Amino acid sequence: MKKDNGNYEKDVSPGSARQEPFHDSHNSQNSQPSILTPRGDYRTLLSYQKSEVVYQITYRFCRRFLHRGDRTIDQMVQAARSGKQNIIEGSKAAPTSKEMEIKLTNVARASLEELLEDYRDFLKVRDLIIWDKNSRQARYVRRIGQNPEISYETYREFVDTRSAEVVANIAICLIHQANYLLDQQLKRLEKDFLQDGGLRERMTRLRLQERDRQRLKR
Numbered sequence: 001m002k003k004d005n006g007n008y009e010k011d012v013s014p015g016s017a018r019q020e021p022f023h024d025s026h027n028s029q030n031s032q033p034s035i036l037t038p039r040g041d042y043r044t045l046l047s048y049q050k051s052e053v054v055y056q057i058t059y060r061f062c063r064r065f066l067h068r069g070d071r072t073i074d075q076m077v078q079a080a081r082s083g084k085q086n087i088i089e090g091s092k093a094a095p096t097s098k099e100m101e102i103k104l105t106n107v108a109r110a111s112l113e114e115l116l117e118d119y120r121d122f123l124k125v126r127d128l129i130i131w132d133k134n135s136r137q138a139r140y141v142r143r144i145g146q147n148p149e150i151s152y153e154t155y156r157e158f159v160d161t162r163s164a165e166v167v168a169n170i171a172i173c174l175i176h177q178a179n180y181l182l183d184q185q186l187k188r189l190e191k192d193f194l195q196d197g198g199l200r201e202r203m204t205r206l207r208l209q210e211r212d213r214q215r216l217k218r
Contacts, residue, residue: 042091047185049150050178051084051112056152057159057171058115065122065164076118082111083178098193105189109182116175119168128165130172137166141173 042048058080062073090104123130131138144154159167 042088045087045091045181045185047108047178047181048084048087048091050145050174050181051080051087051108053150053152053155054112054115054171054174054178055080055084057155057167057174060159061164061167061171064159065167072118072122076115079111079115079118083108083115086111087182098189102186102189102193105182105186109179109186112175112179112182116172116179119172119175123165123168126164128168131169133176137169138173141170142177145174145177 055077058076062076066073066076086104086108090101090108093100093104120130122128144150147154155170158170162170
């Protein structure tokens with residue numbers, strides 16, 4: 001099935017750019033850049049919030065609808081966990097290594113793409129329906145996802161009571177949204193890196209600035 005990159009991803013929580021705490025290379029209270037960039041709180045990243053919900057849904061989906069001993073269970077749960085954990089690790093690595101932050105964010109994106117294919121395969125081999133992105137059901141899930149206070153509790157009733165087909169499609173919608181957010185996050189991180197460089201470049205700039213400052217004092 002061809003991947004859809006349309007409304008699944010675009011209808012995310014309002015104010016997403018505002019809520020994504022990308023790490024700025026400059027201290028807002030000091031015109032001189034610091035060596036270490038400020039550490040952001042990954043929990044405020046919309047990409048993390050979406051991936052956390054995806055993990056919670058996936059864990060319960062596997063328990064409800066896959067047979068114990070099925071290797072797909074470990075694969076799906078690990079892919080879902082890798083998505084959120086690598087966002088955390090990338091955020092924590094940001095102050096000392098912008099390169100590592102980009103790398104780990106890419107790993108998170110790849111893990112969620114793998115999970116997306118697992119859900120699609122689950123539906124296809126059982127001759128179940130994969131919702132069209134413009135279907136009434138998909139639009140409803142996207143509307144729920146616009147809530148800035150989104151959490152697993154938002155979807156608990158659906159996950160506990162609806163069929164495998166419905167739960168899998170809800171997960172697919174959320175993965176598309178998380179992937180869209182990660183794509184935007186990566187674009188911003190790459191732009192910042194090209195503009196400001198990494199730790200080595202910041203240290204070099206600061207050394208040169210300090211050398212110039214000392215020379216002017218003489």
